[in-house]
Amino acid sequence: MRTEQAPIIHRSDYAPLAWTVTRVDLHFALDPQATVVTSRLACRRNPEAAAGPILLDGEELETLSLTVNGLDPAAGTVRRGETRIEIDVEGDEAELEIVTRINPQANTALSGLYRSRGGYFTQCEAEGFRRITWYPDRPDVMARFTVTVEGDKATCPVLLSNGNLVEEGELPDGRHYARWEDPFLKPCYLFALVAADLVVLERRELTASGREVLLQLWVEKGNLDRTEHAMESLVHSMRWDEDSFGLELDLDRFMIVAVSDFNMGAMENKGLNIFNAKYVLAKPDTATDTDYEHIESVVAHEYFHNWTGNRVTCRDWFQLTLKEGLTVFRDQQFSADMLANAAGAEGADSARAVKRIDDVRVLRAAQFSEDAGPMAHPIRPESYQEINNFYTATVYEKGAEVIRMLHTLLGPEGFRNGMDLYFSYHDGQAVTCDDFVEALSEANGVDLDQFMRWYSQAGTPRVRATGDWNAADGSYTLTLAQHTPPTPGQADKLPLVIPVAVGLIGADGTDLPLQLDGEQHGGATTRVLQLTEATQQWRFTGLAAEPVPSLLRGFSAPVILELDEDDARLAFRMAHDSDACNRWDAAQRYAERVLLALAADAAAGRALNVPAPFVEAFARLLSDERLDPAFRAQALTLPSEAYLLERMEPADPAALRAAQIHLTAALGKVLSDDWQSLAEALAVPGEYRYHPADAGRRALVNLALRYLAAGQVEEGVALAVRRSESATNMTDRFGALAALVHGAVPAAQAALGAFYRRYREDALVLDKWFALQAGAWRRDPAAAPVLGRVRELMADPAFSLSNPNKVYALLGGFFRANPGEFHAVDGSGYAFWAEQVIALDAANPQVASRMARALENWRRFTPALQALIRPQLERVRDADGLSPDVGEIVGKALA
Ligand code: 0A1
Numbered sequence: 001m002r003t004e005q006a007p008i009i010h011r012s013d014y015a016p017l018a019w020t021v022t023r024v025d026l027h028f029a030l031d032p033q034a035t036v037v038t039s040r041l042a043c044r045r046n047p048e049a050a051a052g053p054i055l056l057d058g059e060e061l062e063t064l065s066l067t068v069n070g071l072d073p074a075a076g077t078v079r080r081g082e083t084r085i086e087i088d089v090e091g092d093e094a095e096l097e098i099v100t101r102i103n104p105q106a107n108t109a110l111s112g113l114y115r116s117r118g119g120y121f122t123q124c125e126a127e128g129f130r131r132i133t134w135y136p137d138r139p140d141v142m143a144r145f146t147v148t149v150e151g152d153k154a155t156c157p158v159l160l161s162n163g164n165l166v167e168e169g170e171l172p173d174g175r176h177y178a179r180w181e182d183p184f185l186k187p188c189y190l191f192a193l194v195a196a197d198l199v200v201l202e203r204r205e206l207t208a209s210g211r212e213v214l215l216q217l218w219v220e221k222g223n224l225d226r227t228e229h230a231m232e233s234l235v236h237s238m239r240w241d242e243d244s245f246g247l248e249l250d251l252d253r254f255m256i257v258a259v260s261d262f263n264m265g266a267m268e269n270k271g272l273n274i275f276n277a278k279y280v281l282a283k284p285d286t287a288t289d290t291d292y293e294h295i296e297s298v299v300a301h302e303y304f305h306n307w308t309g310n311r312v313t314c315r316d317w318f319q320l321t322l323k324e325g326l327t328v329f330r331d332q333q334f335s336a337d338m339l340a341n342a343a344g345a346e347g348a349d350s351a352r353a354v355k356r357i358d359d360v361r362v363l364r365a366a367q368f369s370e371d372a373g374p375m376a377h378p379i380r381p382e383s384y385q386e387i388n389n390f391y392t393a394t395v396y397e398k399g400a401e402v403i404r405m406l407h408t409l410l411g412p413e414g415f416r417n418g419m420d421l422y423f424s425y426h427d428g429q430a431v432t433c434d435d436f437v438e439a440l441s442e443a444n445g446v447d448l449d450q451f452m453r454w455y456s457q458a459g460t461p462r463v464r465a466t467g468d469w470n471a472a473d474g475s476y477t478l479t480l481a482q483h484t485p486p487t488p489g490q491a492d493k494l495p496l497v498i499p500v501a502v503g504l505i506g507a508d509g510t511d512l513p514l515q516l517d518g519e520q521h522g523g524a525t526t527r528v529l530q531l532t533e534a535t536q537q538w539r540f541t542g543l544a545a546e547p548v549p550s551l552l553r554g555f556s557a558p559v560i561l562e563l564d565e566d567d568a569r570l571a572f573r574m575a576h577d578s579d580a581c582n583r584w585d586a587a588q589r590y591a592e593r594v595l596l597a598l599a600a601d602a603a604a605g606r607a608l609n610v611p612a613p614f615v616e617a618f619a620r621l622l623s624d625e626r627l628d629p630a631f632r633a634q635a636l637t638l639p640s641e642a643y644l645l646e647r648m649e650p651a652d653p654a655a656l657r658a659a660q661i662h663l664t665a666a667l668g669k670v671l672s673d674d675w676q677s678l679a680e681a682l683a684v685p686g687e688y689r690y691h692p693a694d695a696g697r698r699a700l701v702n703l704a705l706r707y708l709a710a711g712q713v714e715e716g717v718a719l720a721v722r723r724s725e726s727a728t729n730m731t732d733r734f735g736a737l738a739a740l741v742h743g744a745v746p747a748a749q750a751a752l753g754a755f756y757r758r759y760r761e762d763a764l765v766l767d768k769w770f771a772l773q774a775g776a777w778r779r780d781p782a783a784a785p786v787l788g789r790v791r792e793l794m795a796d797p798a799f800s801l802s803n804p805n806k807v808y809a810l811l812g813g814f815f816r817a818n819p820g821e822f823h824a825v826d827g828s829g830y831a832f833w834a835e836q837v838i839a840l841d842a843a844n845p846q847v848a849s850r851m852a853r854a855l856e857n858w859r860r861f862t863p864a865l866q867a868l869i870r871p872q873l874e875r876v877r878d879a880d881g882l883s884p885d886v887g888e889i890v891g892k893a894l895a
């Protein structure tokens with residue numbers, strides 16, 4: 001039984017260190033099991049901090065020597081703990097030399113220096129650097145780094161670190177070295193080292209000011225033919241940051257390295273970004289349109305961090321959203337611009353809306369549920385046990401929504417002015433979210449004090465809207481009331497500043513000019529109202545008839561909008577709302593209503609009937625050829641199960657699954673002619689190219705196949721079989737395969753086998769194959785449960801528990817993407833979950849913790865399921881040697 005608990009770190013405890021580091025000189029003698037790291041630190045007393053010793057952090061280090069100013073430290077001046085060294089030093093400067101030995105081969109946590117496929121790689125954010133050498137491992141310690149890497153030339157011909165290559169040469173015994181100097185100050189979490197057998201795609205570009213920069217993309221041999229798209233994305237990102245924010249690449253060389261074993265998506269180390277290979281490698285035969293999109297946005301995200309994150313970094317980890325929320329917002333804007341450019345003037349708005357819908361979908365599925373459970377935290381958390389648990393949808397996605405609201409409130413120009421001021425004040429510094437918002441406030445002469453509550457309050461605000469039509473004077477009064485539900489540790493909330501973009505739709509479906517009480521003329525057809533009080537009213541005048549409100553256009557704030565609309569009104573907005581986001585949202589709301597009603601029927605054992613008006617509204621969207629296919633694909637995709645389970649009281653995954661199965665089959669069958677003609681008409685001719693217009697068509701055709709297979713429509717299934725066999729690109733091939741698997745048609749098995757044989761050597765493609773089967777639906781209750789197949793797949797030679805991508809694909813695919821099967825009423829899924837979380841935790845706590853989170857919202861489920869989940873949570877909580885990562889998750893879940 002576990003006794004000790006990781007300590008809780010509080011934001012309010014921040015204090016600057018007594019000593020900081022100004023220069024770091026590192027030497028790595030690489031060896032698989034005994035890498036020797038020699039670190040020379042120039043330390044300086046911080047005049048602004050209270051007096052104290054030099055503090056160094058360390059984890060799993062073997063310390064070979066430590067000298068202070070070239071000497072063994074005097075007796076009594078050094079206190080050594082397992083993870084802390086304190087050194088008393090006289091004077092204001094000191095030079096430390098520390099030699100440590102580490103074992104990269106044994107580093108299965110993939111934090112610090114670790115091995116992957118014969119190479120050496122590092123991951124230091126958040127606190128991995130302390131697993132390499134003793135160091136004050138916090139982001140407010142910013143130093144200049146010089147790094148010498150020495151390794152075996154045959155196995156590691158490429159030796160990389162941050163900054164500029166200043167020297168390289170041969171050494172005895174088949175070894176060689178390279179010396180790198182980073183001209184910029186940086187915190188140690190941005191340090192990186194790569195030593196491996198890699199090949200490179202290079203490109204030279206000029207920056208806006210005419211400086212030549214070398215762009216390099218390093219990958220394993222055999223993957224060069226998959227690097228072009230990432231390189232293009234990098235060049236586009238460079239241009240975009242110059243054009244949109246006046247921000248230029250500040251280094252002579254910018255490198256991206258792809259690695260197969262990586263806990264997260266990618267990492268913005270200064271000048272040496274390290275990427276999970278899945279966010280770099282793409283060619284038409286192996287990557288889907290969605291992969292291409294993700295690569296573009298992750299490359300951009302990491303590149304944008306060079307300014308928002310690296311040049312200006314976080315003072316402490318509580319400020320994580322300072323760099324992450326802002327950088328996600330920037331990458332979202334970038335992707336929207338890229339889509340809009342590709343779509344041309346006519347399609348630009350729709351293209352932007354499609355991107356916005358994508359982002360909203362992610363927010364609603366991942367962040368809203370986080371905000372409603374035991375892990376709910378403000379975008380700037382107040383406390384944590386393990387910082388790695390706070391790379392969350394809240395810090396990233398809700399953080400980006402908060403920046404977006406600032407952008408909305410200040411306007412694009414005001415926002416840009418604020419950004420300029422922020423950089424002019426804080427370049428080269430480690431700062432706080434307050435510093436950021438203050439710069440925006442000062443640049444615009446706007447008071448943002450109340451706005452700051454978004455940084456300190458957790459929970460998804462509810463905005464309740466009611467409308468009052470006054471036929472006598474042609475006015476419509478809109479009342480908006482806000483409230484934010486309690487979250488752990490935060491019972492009462494204050495009103496937030498909520499920008500609500502509003503439109504009013506006339507009976508003919510067109511937008512009405514908006515004229516507020518006291519105004520002379522009707523103005524724009526969409527206006528942003530600022531809700532700042534608990535309740536506020538706006539009176540629109542000059543109306544001939546009762547309007548239909550369209551609220552929160554463009555999803556102008558990360559809130560849940562509560563508005564009573566009957567089915568007819570939802571169908572009306574599905575057909576007419578000029579705001580594409582809201583049009584989509586109307587379809588989602590209608591589908592949600594239908595699905596939850598079906599689920600209630602399923603739970604009560606009643607017959608399931610799909611309401612005809614819904615099918616009609618759905619069919620009208622399906623065949624509206626004026627609508628961009630990408631938009632139609634969004635609007636015709638049902639809300640995710642994760643989102644719906646949050647809206648269900650209590651959450652009953654089996655009933656919801658029954659509803660989903662019934663509705664998809666019905667929509668497939670009833671509308672089979674429409675789906676088939678659409679699949680024919682929209683088939684993309686010619687060779688594959690990654691282009692949003694083509695991608696939109698492919699997405700809609702794949703969706704058609706999904707519905708057709710779900711409805712067991714013979715022609716549709718035959719078409720999917722053909723495409724899964726002979727498609728010329730992965731989007732079509734995998735889309736067809738997914739349709740067969742989710743449709744649970746007999747042909748699925750053979751198609752899965754053929755797919756495996758074709759791609760058995762391709763790890764990234766096999767991740768899709770694992771994930772698809774883990775997430776499979778069972779349409780026949782007599783068929784074998786998916787858990788059995790998951791267990792079988794774990795024994796497949798291509799699967800490995802030590803590769804995070806494989807775990808996310810197979811176990812994540814089951815725990816997160818397949819609630820209908822995971823929450824089997826016999827509790828088998830939960831026992832399996834506990835078993836796997838415990839096994840993973842022993843090797844890689846970060847990955848284990850991500851899997852552990854699949855059950856954090858367990859109290860939302862039916863009492864019968866809760867009774868099965870609790871003992872498994874307790875089993876994990878009580879496991880021997882549990883990591884702080886998993887300990888924090890299950891501890892909070894059970895609290
Ligand atoms: N800063 C990276 C994400 C990242 C965070 C932590 C990591 O290891 C624990 C790795 C990557 C980003 O936002 O892209």
Ligand code: ZN
Pocket residue numbers: 301305323324327
């Ligand atoms: Zn980031």
